[in-house]
Amino acid sequence: MKEGEKVESYLVFRDLAIIIIFAKLCGIIARKCKAPQVVGEIIAGLLIGPSVLGWVNQSDFLAQMAEIGVILLMFSAGLETDLKDLVKTGPIAVLIACSGVFIPLVCGAFLYMAFYGVSPWGSEGFYKAVFVGTILTATSVSITVESLKEMGKIKGKVGTTILSAAIIDDVIGIIVLTFVIGFKNPESKPLSVLSNTVLFFVFAIVVGFISYRLFKMVDTRYPHTRRIPIAGLAFCLAMAYIAEKYFGIADITGAYVAGIILCSIRDSNYIAEKMDTNSYMIFGPIFFASIGLKTNVENMSMGILIFSLAFVATGLISKIVGCGLVARVCKFNHSDSLKIGVGMMTRGEVALIVSQKGLTAGLLTPVYFTSVILLIIVSSILTPIILKILYSRDKEAGAAA
Secondary structure, three states: OOHHHHHHHHHHHHHHHHHHHHHHHHHHHHHHOOOOHHHHHHHHHHHHOOOOOOOOOOOHHHHHHHHHHHHHHHHHHHHOOOHHHHHHHHHHHHHHHHHHHHHHHHHHHHHHHHHHOOOOOOOHHHHHHHHHHHHHHOOOOHHHHHHHHHHOOOOOHHHHHHHHHHHHHHHHHHHHHHHHHHHHOOOOOHHHHHHHHHHHHHHHHHHHHHHHHHHHHHHHHOOOOOHHHHHHHHHHHHHHHHHHHHHOOOHHHHHHHHHHHHOOOOOHHHHHHHHHHHHHHHHHHHHHHHHHHOOOOOOOOHHHHHHHHHHHHHHHHHHHHHHHHHHHHOOOOHHHHHHHHHHOOOOOHHHHHHHHHHHHHOOOOHHHHHHHHHHHHHHHHHHHHHHHHHHHHHHHHHHHO
16 A cells, blocks of 8 residues: 555544534534534534635545435435325325426526526527526435434425425436436437436336335344345445436435335334434434535635525525425415425535536536535525424424414
8 A cells, every 4th residue: 555545544534533523513512502413514514624624625535425324314214204105295296396396497597697698599608597597406305304304204294295306306307407418418318318217217116026025025034133224225225326327317316215115114114223323423424514515615706606695595495485385286284385395495415416517518617616505505504494493383383272
């Protein structure tokens, strides 16, 4: 091993120690302040990152650890999903997801044109405007999932609707992204994305049926043994890999589907407990802290700052309106509709992936990347706080009644 490589390994240990300690401390402070723990972990990343103390910088290793964290989180969410509720909320989730993509897409495009002028159909400026809207379509429910889990609301109709709509939202968002890039770059094939998406879910149904039978047989013969969560984790990682590698679907979708496949076996809660231990100890804090680590606001001009603030406001409001209004039309009460809208407004790794695709395709310049990071930070901090307030009001109203 070379000396430089050895030093690099020691830096990784130091970075992990700093992240875990600060994430835990800030998480405790957040809970003392009646805010969800994930808020503290995101702020911890912001504090130790390049924007404030500069003790830890984002690296490929930390990015991969954070990716494992979100995979485990979505697998756990799938395991804790009530399959009957998921089937029941399916059509509603599709409607909410479609509205949650369309309204932010249109609002984001109009925002860009309001700042930089209206461009004719088919021009580069037009595609840049549409791409800004495409960034706003992505929903990351990782923070919402963690917040709902903390409050014990993940299995309710609202929680299941948010999870289902967010998964469908990501699929539609990826299709929209491919279409936008496809129209700008003739080498991309938008129709192949549609076929790949259909093929993945057909694959998931076939593999899910076989895997469910196998796991159920093992669960019956060897109940509550460690081989079951180990096999479950391997299945989760395999589904995440297959979704991304062979179908071009987000890996988190594969992980969530794996959880749904196993959610009806007898030891699903046992698997979820083992996954939560790993997630809570190391992978979860790294994922949430990494959001703060990616933020660097030192090189922002006043123009970009104003655009970023407008971008954040548009991103938050368009999701709440788009998803909340459709939820209200679908007979949810006012409070639950607002929860669904708020739960869908978080942005995360998918928005970053979309932005990176835009940089590669020439539809986004690096200076706007800070706007996306700011949206992720603000939505990730506000969503858990607002959800907690909304559920607290329901509890108080129930007690008063």
